[in-house]
Amino acid sequence: MAAASTSTKFIFPPSISSPYSPSSSSSHQSKLKLLAFLSPAAASPISLKLSRSRPRCGRAPRRPPIVANALQSAESIEKSASKARSAEPGGAGLGSGDRPTILVSEKLGEAGLEVLRGYGRVECLYDLSPEELCAKISAVDALIVRSGTKVTRQVFEAAKGRLKVVGRAGVGIDNVDLQAATEHGCLVVNAPTANTVAAAEHGIALLAAMARNVAQADASIKAGKWERSKYVGVSLVGKTLAVMGFGKVGSEVARRAKGLGMTVIAHDPYAPADRARAMGVELVSFDQAIATADFISLHMPLTPTTTKVFNDNTFSKMKKGVRIVNVARGGVIDEDALVRALDSGIVTQAALDVFTKEPPPTDSKLVQHPNVTVTPHLGASTKEAQEGVAIEIAEAVVGALNGELAATAVNAPMVPPDVLSELAPYVVLAEKLGRLAVQLVAGGKGIQSVRVIYKSARDTDDLDTRLLRAMITKGIIEPISASYINLVNADYTAKQKGLRIVEERVSVDSSPESPVDSIQVKICNVESKFASSVTDNGEISIEGKVKDGIPWLTCVGSFAVDVSLEGNLILCRQVDQPGMIGRVGNILGECNVNVSFMSVGRTVRRKKAIMAIGVDEEPNKETLQKIGEVPAIEEFVFLNL
Ligand SMILES: NC(=O)c1ccc[n+]([C@@H]2O[C@H](COP(=O)([O-])OP(=O)(O)OC[C@H]3O[C@@H](n4cnc5c(N)ncnc54)[C@H](O)[C@@H]3O)[C@@H](O)[C@H]2O)c1
């Protein structure tokens, strides 16, 4: 027996008060036969598979497909990991022959549409009202949007569990309710790289156009005027530009501005200073940036922290006569405050591509302001960027529907392919242990606390348990509730149900070849319908291992057993005596129930023993009753795996 040497413990998620009460009724038991991985609303879940080639309209992929995890089914993960299947539409998890329906609600580049059409049924319906979108959404598996579609909680609710992925063809995901998506187990992916240069170029275009009054002069000359002295501009060279948000777009703007001879400073609380320094850009505080700059260019995302971060207070701290460019999001500026700053002369000019409300009202004082240059959210609108974004998002969405997750998942943790492949059989084991453990719970008191112990020969930090935890959670919750659980929403759902999962990693002296030696699932503070599964410290406890790629049950309570976790399982506690296997085997055989495995575990010879019997079919009530009537059998339970 391997000895534990070290142990780490962490708790997830924190317990919350809502009760979580599994039913113990026999009707519930029969419901356990449900394929637990199927969504209650749609029998067409995403499963997970390894990366494989897809038709790509003759184009090379833009980025290596990082595979992970919008998982639904442990079995499909395991199958996928062992065999990377070819890319027939709907080939994984959508039901063979099903072609997923993909709704595209805003203009998407043709190259991306081609990728999508090669995979599923594509419906392009632009300018849907919120009501129309809600009416349509339960009929689609994926939705692709740009910045103009608000994917609200109502949309996720109206989807009734069918919507599996939202693809944002662009960077900003402020128009998608990520919390609601996560709660509904819907994956959100974006296309964060393909429009970076386009946005940066547009920022520079606005900067130069604003400095030289290009738009105003153009309008003037078209109105029949010739106003050379009115439109004298300012030079960029030698001026200080503050880049607010030194991410992808911000740093490309900085690079270009330096090429124009500007001094560039930047503010970004999360950007590494050495990356900035390498570009000759100094990272400074927010106040220092706005107080020093002649030009300010905004490149941060719209978040609760950045909303209206440019307001009366911050405008008042700016250098008088500053010029502002915004190709990020309109909501980072308090637009009324900007009008006041323009009127007072604190801000001399502004060039805006984005607005709090798009399109802005036609009588918007800001848009109509003579010192303001505007474009209708054109930052990403170059042919090149639109083609790139369309392909990037189409590949990500197709991948997600196929069970892959592109590197651009916004609301799910990434599990790299090598980790995934190695963990695949343990993922199946984890779900089966969860499902088995919950069936051992007698009703009455809800499950609130589960302990999971991963034994491994590897360094305790060298184990990514997110997948395993998600699958244990799925195994525990799905059979006894209407919840549909995947890696996106497993932790959230557990928290909602007040289910506290404590994970422990224990180093054992076994083969370091395997990432995990065994997994123990312990349900605390509940009664069991099979008393022998309860250990001395009052926990229902089961333990399993992977042998030759197959999940095995190796311990029930304090009894060692050895039975593969396939089909269904009967656990009997009996007086340890000869002939028991034959008697129970006969009863099952008479009813045409095929026994796949049998194993007897005992603590003391001729005292108590546990017999674990794997059966292919579910025995009928009479058969189970006959087993219960065998005199030496003290208790038994039938479990669906
Ligand atoms: N106008 C357009 O068509 C267009 C096109 C592309 C991107 N965008 C927008 O531009 C913005 C930047 O896009 P990106 O691709 O560079 O994203 P990014 O994630 O690469 O960069 C955003 C940067 O902002 C920083 N940041 C976050 N909070 C901040 C704060 N409070 N103050 C300063 N910096 C902060 C982040 O650390 C990050 O480095 C986003 O809002 C995106 O939606 C607009």
Ligand SMILES: O=C(O)[C@H](O)COP(=O)(O)O
């Ligand atoms: O965040 C983005 O990617 C840009 O704002 C582009 O938005 P769009 O796809 O609506 O052009």
